[in-house]
Amino acid sequence: MEIRYWGVRGSIPVPSTKDFSTKKYGGNTICIEVRSTTGEVIILDSGTGIRTLGREMVQQGFGGLQKCRAAIFFSHGHWDHIQGFPFFSPGFYKTNTFDIYGFRGVGGSLEEYLEAQQTSPNFPVQLGEMGAHLIFHDLRHGDVIKAGGLKVTPCSLNHPGGSFGFAIEEKGTKFVYATDTEHYPDKMDENLLDLSRKANILVYDSMFTPEEYEGINEPSHVGWGHSTFVAGIDLAIAADVEELVLFHHDPDKNDYRLDLLFRRAVNYLNRRKSENHKARKMRIRMAVEGLSQII
Numbered sequence: 001m002e003i004r005y006w007g008v009r010g011s012i013p014v015p016s017t018k019d020f021s022t023k024k025y026g027g028n029t030i031c032i033e034v035r036s037t038t039g040e041v042i043i044l045d046s047g048t049g050i051r052t053l054g055r056e057m058v059q060q061g062f063g064g065l066q067k068c069r070a071a072i073f074f075s076h077g078h079w080d081h082i083q084g085f086p087f088f089s090p091g092f093y094k095t096n097t098f099d100i101y102g103f104r105g106v107g108g109s110l111e112e113y114l115e116a117q118q119t120s121p122n123f124p125v126q127l128g129e130m131g132a133h134l135i136f137h138d139l140r141h142g143d144v145i146k147a148g149g150l151k152v153t154p155c156s157l158n159h160p161g162g163s164f165g166f167a168i169e170e171k172g173t174k175f176v177y178a179t180d181t182e183h184y185p186d187k188m189d190e191n192l193l194d195l196s197r198k199a200n201i202l203v204y205d206s207m208f209t210p211e212e213y214e215g216i217n218e219p220s221h222v223g224w225g226h227s228t229f230v231a232g233i234d235l236a237i238a239a240d241v242e243e244l245v246l247f248h249h250d251p252d253k254n255d256y257r258l259d260l261l262f263r264r265a266v267n268y269l270n271r272r273k274s275e276n277h278k279a280r281k282m283r284i285r286m287a288v289e290g291l292s293q294i295i
Helices: 050-064 110-118 190-196 210-214 228-236 255-275
Strands: 001-006 031-035 041-044 070-071 095-100 133-138 145-146 149-159 162-168 172-176 201-207 244-249 283-286 292-294
Touching: 031 050, 041 050, 050 070, 050 201, 070 149, 095 110, 149 190, 162 190, 190 228, 201 228, 228 244, 228 255, 228 283, 244 255, 255 283
Parallel strands: 041 070, 070 095, 095 133, 172 201, 201 244, 244 283
Antiparallel strands: 001 031, 001 292, 031 041, 145 149, 149 162, 162 172
């Protein structure tokens, strides 16, 4: 299984400038590609990173010369997770089919969210005019979906309006995607803990530092639906995860500030390693646009 990171930024895309560099970690919003050992493609969310992924997919067969099929799983319908879909070039070729998996909540279905995004005056091309065959599937917590040799299990997360995390498994390997989730103040999220057990890689929402989250010297972010590197490390240790990837980077953090956050995360993990033998083999890294991992 190969995991490629096409967008790792939360909330809003952040282009790099002379005074605010995002070149190291990237500025595109959320999008991850997972490929099985036999070539099946799963896309996780469609922030602005999906545009670059789409351009590569066109060169790899999704450009109209043959019939191709892939799956897209949406964690939820907030804008940074859907805003790139109108610019996903494989979606305009009639030879392509996409199985699209997402929520159906009080505010409507994923299909309705995507339709609204591409309804005038928001965008000139409506969802139904894109060309590709889009097949929508409603997700429920605990469903098991097969995509070729990959098994996908959704898990409800703690986020305003609801959100899904996903475990993707193939031949004894396990990748867990848990963006847009907020830890509980007095307990661990049992659903996410169970989903993450023995994962080779856990991608976890680490948007805030503990001080930012609690509102020390700034407005509190409690209830915003995002988490911290401390909560991520604690969860990963409890779940016996091999590698934790800090994800959903704050748009207000440039490369320098993300470097500082990562340094603090490493220091905290080292302290936990001295206290807990389960943590001693665990690794940690920052999500970086363009990163590729194979498990």
